[in-house]
Amino acid sequence: MTMKIANILASPGDWLSPEAGHHPVVISSRVRLARNLAKVPFPGWAKKSERIRILDEIKPEVDALVEMQNVFSEQLNELSATEKQVLVERHLISREHAAKGMGSGVVINGAQTLSIMINEEDHLRMQAITCGLELAKTYQMIDGVDTELEAHLDFAFDPDLGYLTACPTNVGTGMRASAMVHLPGLVLSEQINQVVNSVNKIGLAVRGLYGEGTEAMGNLFQVSNQTTLGEKEEQIIDRLNKVIDTLIQRENQARENLLETKETMLMDQVGRAYGVLTHAYSVSSKEALNLLSILRLGIDLGFFPDGCRVLVNQLLMDTQPAHLQHLSKQKLAPEERDHLRADIVREKLKNFPNPPTNRRSGKKAVDPASESQ
Amino acid sequence: MTCDVCKTNPATVYLTQIVDGNMKKINLCESCSKEKGVSDPTGFALADLLLGLGESHQVETTPVAEQCPVCGFTQADLKKTGRLGCSECYQTFSEGLASLIKAMHKGTRHTGKIPARLYRNLARSDRLHELREHLEEAVQKEDYESAASIRDEIRQLEAEE
Numbered sequence: 001m002t003m004k005i006a007n008i009l010a011s012p013g014d015w016l017s018p019e020a021g022h023h024p025v026v027i028s029s030r031v032r033l034a035r036n037l038a039k040v041p042f043p044g045w046a047k048k049s050e051r052i053r054i055l056d057e058i059k060p061e062v063d064a065l066v067e068m069q070n071v072f073s074e075q076l077n078e079l080s081a082t083e084k085q086v087l088v089e090r091h092l093i094s095r096e097h098a099a100k101g102m103g104s105g106v107v108i109n110g111a112q113t114l115s116i117m118i119n120e121e122d123h124l125r126m127q128a129i130t131c132g133l134e135l136a137k138t139y140q141m142i143d144g145v146d147t148e149l150e151a152h153l154d155f156a157f158d159p160d161l162g163y164l165t166a167c168p169t170n171v172g173t174g175m176r177a178s179a180m181v182h183l184p185g186l187v188l189s190e191q192i193n194q195v196v197n198s199v200n201k202i203g204l205a206v207r208g209l210y211g212e213g214t215e216a217m218g219n220l221f222q223v224s225n226q227t228t229l230g231e232k233e234e235q236i237i238d239r240l241n242k243v244i245d246t247l248i249q250r251e252n253q254a255r256e257n258l259l260e261t262k263e264t265m266l267m268d269q270v271g272r273a274y275g276v277l278t279h280a281y282s283v284s285s286k287e288a289l290n291l292l293s294i295l296r297l298g299i300d301l302g303f304f305p306d307g308c309r310v311l312v313n314q315l316l317m318d319t320q321p322a323h324l325q326h327l328s329k330q331k332l333a334p335e336e337r338d339h340l341r342a343d344i345v346r347e348k349l350k351n352f353p354n355p356p357t358n359r360r361s362g363k364k365a366v367d368p369a370s371e372s373q
Numbered sequence: 374m375t376c377d378v379c380k381t382n383p384a385t386v387y388l389t390q391i392v393d394g395n396m397k398k399i400n401l402c403e404s405c406s407k408e409k410g411v412s413d414p415t416g417f418a419l420a421d422l423l424l425g426l427g428e429s430h431q432v433e434t435t436p437v438a439e440q441c442p443v444c445g446f447t448q449a450d451l452k453k454t455g456r457l458g459c460s461e462c463y464q465t466f467s468e469g470l471a472s473l474i475k476a477m478h479k480g481t482r483h484t485g486k487i488p489a490r491l492y493r494n495l496a497r498s499d500r501l502h503e504l505r506e507h508l509e510e511a512v513q514k515e516d517y518e519s520a521a522s523i524r525d526e527i528r529q530l531e532a533e534e
Contacts, residue, residue, distance in 0.1 A: 038460050041444045045458040121456070143486070150488045156460030157491055161474070162483025164460040168474050171463075173485040203479070230480020 002063075003072040003110060005083050009326055012314055013090060013112030013129065020131035022309045024300040025248045027180040027220065027316075030091065031138045031237075032127035033146050034165045034174035038156040042166035043104070043119040051103030051119050058118050061152045062107045067145050070110025077101040085322030091129060093117055114145060121166050122174075124149070133244060135177050135237045143233070162229060172229030177237055179244050180209075184219040184297045185254030188266075195250060196221070203227055204243055209289075218289030218316065223247065255301065264359060270298035271355045278349050282338040288319040288345065303355050315348055376402035441465040501530055 014020065015028060036042060037057070041050055055075070063073050076084070076097070084098040092115040093106050105118040117125040126149075128141035149155075156164040163174040170176070186192040196206045207222045223244060225236045258266055273294035276283070283291070296312045298304050317323065319341050325332055328340055374384045382402030440447050442465065446458025451466060463470060475481050487495065504527050511520040 036460055039443050041446075041459045042457065044454070044456055045444060045446055045450075146486075147489070150490070155488055157488055158460075158463060158483070159491075159495060160482055161463060162485060164457075164463050166456045168455075168457070168470060169477055171474065172478065172483045175485075227478045229474065229478035229483060232485045 003070050005072065005074065005079060007110075008072045008108060008112065009083065009086055012317060013092075015113060015129055015131040016310070016314050016317060018307075018310045020310070021134075022313060023132035024309075025181055025183070025251050026133040026244065027182055027313065028091075028129055028131055029134045029138045029177075029179050030127055030129045031135065031142050031175065031177045032125055033142055033163075034122040034170045034176075035124040035126070035146065035149070035153075035163060036122050036156045036165060038154050038164075040123070042121070043123060044121060044166055046119075048103055054123055055103055055105050055118050058123060058153065059105050059107065061149060062116050062118065062124075065145060065148055067114055067141075067148070068107060068109050068116075071107055072110070073107040074105065075102065076104040076106065082322055082325045086326050087115075089320040089322050090317065092127075094120060094125070096120060097125075114141065116145070122170070133179060133241075133248075135179065135241055135244075136234075139175075139177065139233060139237055170228050172227075173231075173233050173236065175228055175233055175236060176224055177240055178222050178224035179240070181221050181223055181244065181247060181251075182219055182293065182296060183221055183247070183251050184293055185251045185258060187219045188269075189254045189258055191250070191254060195247065199223065199243060199247070202243065204240065217286055218293040220289075220293070255297070259301065266297075266301065267303070267356070267359060269294050270301070270303055274298070274352075274355050277345050278352065279346070280342045282335065283319075283342040283345060284338050285319065285321055285341070288341055289316065292316050292319070298355065304353055308352060311348060311352070315345060318344060318348075374400050376400060376405050378402075378405040497530060497533070501527060504530070 037054065040046070040054060043051055043054070046054065059073065062068065063071055079087075081098075084093065087093045087106065087108075088095055088098050090112065092108055092112060094117065097104065097106070097117045097120045100119065103119055107116040107118070108114070113129055115127050115129075117127075126142050126145055128138045128145075130138045130141070158164055162172040165171050165174055183192060183195075186195055199206050203226050205222075205224050205226045207224070209217055209220050209222070223240070225240055228236075231239075273291040277288075277291050277295060292312050292315055295304075296309065299306065299308050299312065321337060324337050324340050324344070327344075328336075332340065376382045376384045377400050379402060382404065384400035385403050386401040386406040441458050441462045443461035444459035446462050446465075448466065448469070451457060451462070451469075457463065457466070471481070504523055508520055508523045508527065511517075511523060
């Protein structure tokens with residue numbers, strides 16, 4: 001069964017559902033694999049007619065995958081700029097891919113946990129996305145797709161260099177595993193630069209919300225492997241997991257220290273974020289990200305019940321520019337978008353619990369739900 | 374191989390770089406490499422060293438393939454885009470790529486997933502390699518009975534190709 005773009009855009013991916021395991025620090029895990037057909041020009045070098053031929057060869061195989069139930073499958077030239085941008089905001093396609101048209105395609109499963117870009121920088125960029133810290137499981141999901149596809153497509157592979165990719169930085173496993181982490185504690189305690197530097201030093205990349213060259217907004221960072229050759233997939237994921245575990249520890253320590261030394265400042269920030277989000281009539285995209293980040297921190301610190309976390313994760317997604325543009329069905333000026341954003345946030349947070357009425361002193365409130373985290 | 378600079382000591386440091394689309398190679402001995410400040414092959418311009426050598430020490434250069442026979446991608450395209458034209462380019466430009474890949478990654482050999490189809494082929498070629506070694510040993514020991522049976526097994530594996 002084939003889905004329409006409207007079905008995909010109408011609901012968030014499964015990883016944003018209340019049933020998914022929402023983690024206090026790690027928002028999502030993603031793993032992508034780069035694959036190419038042997039002895040056929042890479043998309044960046046292929047002529048348009050060659051790209052169309054490659055797309056025609058690959059797309060039916062991807063559409064036929066058992067994993068791709070209720071599949072959404074389209075050529076990029078069939079999608080509007082807004083639709084493509086919504087897919088970028090959901091991390092289902094890359095910014096580079098959104099710029100593509102005729103001769104490029106995208107296939108997404110109904111749950112929006114698997115997405116396959118055809119003729120991005122490589123002939124195939126396949127990705128799995130899950131909620132929380134689940135890198136090994138996420139790799140298995142996409143590994144299954146790859147194993148099924150390789151039975152039907154002749155992938156370029158060299159016994160020494162592994163999977164051959166358009167850019168030599170991806171050669172070998174062709175794998176980029178990444179986790180989206182929320183680090184307000186390290187940012188507020190001004191340790192973030194030091195932590196980012198030390199992660200970079202051990203060969204992992206830390207980037208902003210939308211990858212390479214983007215600003216870190218909403219205290220959100222992507223941590224990913226930098227190298228793809230010389231280690232097994234599992235080794236790369238192990239290494240990444242260890243570093244992310246350390247990051248989680250450092251973040252939790254920073255939060256505890258802040259609670260001990262600056263609890264009133266923290267409560268003040270959380271209260272103000274709550275106040276603005278529930279009462280403002282115009283909120284910019286950047287302001288929304290930053291305030292939602294602080295609200296999420298408030299949940300993690302036990303100022304609000306744990307169950308609120310999923311709502312904040314959804315709002316982080318729904319308040320992005322293309323999502324709003326898509327929702328309104330008509331072209332919005334930036335200030336109109338800010339009004340609509342504020343309307344949506346107010347509406348969604350209507351039943352959000354109030355922050356603690358009284359200032360607390362030194363002790364973290366015990367929330368039964370947060371103890372299991 | 375002797376050092377390209379002093380022409381006396383054995384060369385222990387081998388450098389390869391792409392200069393103006395041509396592959397330049399230079400071999401240095403331990404002391405000359407130190408003298409020229411070659412400690413990190415990636416952070417060092419071979420062109421400077423070559424120029425520093427002067428006319429009298431003109432180093433032999435091996436020009437490499439300019440264009441990929443499969444897709445027509447050129448050395449200049451690679452320099453401009455940092456990308457390759459097709460999977461075959463890895464063969465075509467292998468000499469220049471080797472040092473680039475070495476500098477980019479943790480290792481130079483893939484140890485991860487192998488496509489199932491190739492895995493079977495690789496397992497077979499490993500087995501063939503092993504059998505040929507056994508055959509040689511058997512012949513050396515004048516154990517012709519074993520040699521004959523090993524040879525039969527090799528023929529059978531080769532026939533599967």
